[in-house]
Amino acid sequence: MRAPRSFGTVLLLALALVLVGVLVFQAQDAVRSHQRIAEATLNDYASFADWQLTQQTKSSVLSPIILSLSAQASRVDPRRLAETVASPEQAEADARAITEPWCRCLGGVKYFFRYDWSDGTFRTTANDLPDAEIAWARDTIVAYAKALPPMTGRPQTFGSPDARFGALRPLAVVLTNDSYAMVFADPARARVAVDSSVPQLLVFVVVREPSAGRPVVIYGYATDPRTYLGPTLSLIHRRNALLPPSLLRETAPDSILAISVTTLDGREIYRSPGYFPSAHSAADTLEANFGQLVMHVGLRPELASQLVVGGLPRSRLPLLAGVFVLTAGLLGVALIQLHRQQELARLRTEFVSGVSHELRTPLAQIRWFAELLHLGKLRTDEERARSAGIIDQEARRLTYLVENVLNFSRAEKGTNRITPASLDLEAEIRDAVEMFAPLARSRRMTVRASAIAGLTVTADRDALRQILLNLLDNAAKYGPAGQTISVGSSAAPATGGARVRFWVEDQGPGIPAADRDRVWEPYVRLSRSAESAMGGSGIGLSVVRELVALHGGAAWIEASNPDGGARVVVELPAHSALGDESRPELDALREHAPATSEH
Known part of the structure; x- marks a missing residue:
């Protein structure tokens, strides 16, 4: 009966070890599930912040484009084209006069230009531009204008904002949001040698006639995107809460978020101060009229506990593994002790048997000869x-x-x-x-x-x-x-x-x-x-x-x-x-x- 009892004890110990293993697995699985939920929550916050950055960037970037180019664009009248178009020099003067008090973003402008759609004339404020660069700029703005969607019905137009023309009057041309654009130079397609480490940006407005939507004239300028977009992006990063205030509490937005903006081919335009890599990040690409800028937002890992209740759960695998190993060790010790007890019981059984045998031999001799003496069978x-x-x-x-x-x-x-x-x-x-x-x-x-x-x-x-x-x-x-x-x-x-x-x-x-x-x-x-x-x-x-x-x-x-x-x-x-x-x-x-x- 000892073997079945021993087998039952060993089986119970094995089941206890299996139960501990299952509990360890369940605990670790719960931690992993919590980690996945927390990671998904942080990634959702990063996506939300990136969406906010995208919307605010489009709104903030569109404003200086409109301010710098809408004055000359709104004066154009296709019926009196020669009288209403302005030279690139005049367009630059008006743009700086209107924009500088509000935004000092034209400091990196290389030249202003005007393109006449009727005869293909491309005029600039710079006289020493290489022919290849002129050809690249002309081809870029023409390609964008041709890709504009056709107008259906009568689009909404706005009155002239220039007080010099008196009261607001209806425009003779069409200016919609997608008429304003900024396009980055693509060396692989521009037929011009451009240093890929210094991106070039064309900012322009396509002025179209209201009837057929055919382009009339294009005003614009070439600029360094870092000086043009950098101040705007920095302002967004510092002043705008890309996350709900209830999450940020007293924390400054620029200390919890890292922002970087790149071109579609990966050239960096802007990086926030104190930038840090983050595993919880999101990226979004703007539309073509915003240069297909790629907006990257990352969350600081150290502040995850502020964004997620309880913070990111730490892995308990070492502790759980230690508990399992300790339990296995204790069960192993228990098995060894059980084996020793069984061996001791066996040895004691053999001891009792051996002692009984040794005692029985002299007792048998004593009894035998005592009976012989008692019965008088010994004659001499x-x-x-x-x-x-x-x-x-x-x-x-x-x-x-x-x-x-x-x-x-x-x-x-x-x-x-x-x-x-x-x-x-x-x-x-x-x-x-x-x-x-x-x-x-x-x-x-x-x-x-x-x-x-x-x-x-x-x-x-x-x-x-x-x-x-x-x-x-x-x-x-x-x-x-x-x-x-x-x-x-x-x-x-x-x-x-x-x-x-x-x-x-x-x-x-x-x-x-x-x-x-x-x-x-x-x-x-x-x-x-x-x-x-x-x-x-x-x-x-x-x-x-x-x-x-x-x-x-x-x-x-x-x-x-x-x-x-x-x-x-x-x-x-x-x-x-x-x-x-x-x-x-x-x-x-x-x-x-x-x-x-x-x-």
Whole structure:
């Protein structure tokens, strides 16, 4: 039933991760949707501002054209053409007299001109113009005049604005809004070499007769569009709110909007002060009679929060990704912990099974021989003595196993206590070997002890005996039948006699170097443990490590010989009474052959 429960837990964790992923996706999608709406709103504001700029530019630009050219145009009378047309010089004088008080936009005029439609005469105020430029100007205005739409019905005309002619009178010609025009030079079509970095602009009015709408005369001038349009565009930018005042509040229009005006082929005519590129921009192109100017308007990104409630939402992807990764990490940790708990549960189950098996063996022996004694089936004193010895041996074995479990339990709770005393290490090793000898004989093994006499250790007697018995039991379990288990001791080198060392080595397969630290952990049994014919609880070495640590000692595993085998070494403090005067004696003891005994 554990596997289904584990699968269900893993499935719930996976579903939780999927749910977090869906929530992260939904949150990010909501942010993206908000961003799209905010971006669209800002683009709409930019389009509105551009439309406002377009309308105000047409109105503002048309006024100086009409002011500068309408005076002479309105005087023309096709019936008395020779008397009513003015020379280019007169047209310039009238234009400047009327325009200058209102608009100083004629400072960049290169020349004024007049074109007579009847004979194709093109007159200018400049006498040194190249023939190519004259031809280009003539062709440009003629092409525009021919492209004017035909008049239907009687168009509205206005009276003469010139007070010198007395009261207003009906005009003899037709002047409509599209009669006034400005056209940029196009080098590719003008048959004249024009510097593309300095655009040229023709500003003119086409005077038409009222009946058929045929052109009569064209007045105009050539000028630098930057000096002609720049002041007007700058004034629009500074004084006119291209956005609703409720949006601008106290912010100056020129600080929130960037304006640029270019020709159709991209040559710049005007750029507002403090111009900045913007991702929220719009562009619109004016009609042909306004030179097909391209009006660009951009919004300052830093002021988006003023235009959009809440501002442009920032991307929360890093935060959401961090939350998702953190959640995935926590779920990963939970899975690891779940796996560890399952592994711990499995090891504990194996531990209980192993301990139960180990306890059952001596209990079965005790019960069997006790029944034989109780039922009187043992006839001789020798048999009865042998049975009593086996009962005593198995009782000791049972006591050792129970003590091992109790020591392990106390170690996990942190309640293990020791009472160190000065002990003769050789005697303790001998007693442990004698206690373990019957079990070794039952497994057809030999225990050989080679302990140096005179070594004194500071240790708890019961704990030291438990350490020795655990090491002997471990060697017996994982060594081959018929092996010889060796037990030895010596003064620890390079410690000046302050520590003593003893070891137990078997003739088994040995322990790989990579696993020599892991075998000290509770419940750990290596592959050689699984292959061994004898079971185990997996806590023997763990108890050894705990008891050695309580004594301030150290324990480690090393290879006993190149062909195999494992040697478990324990190092404990020597008796404190052994000071400097005893060290030569210890050195002498190392030189003597160790006492040897076999069981």
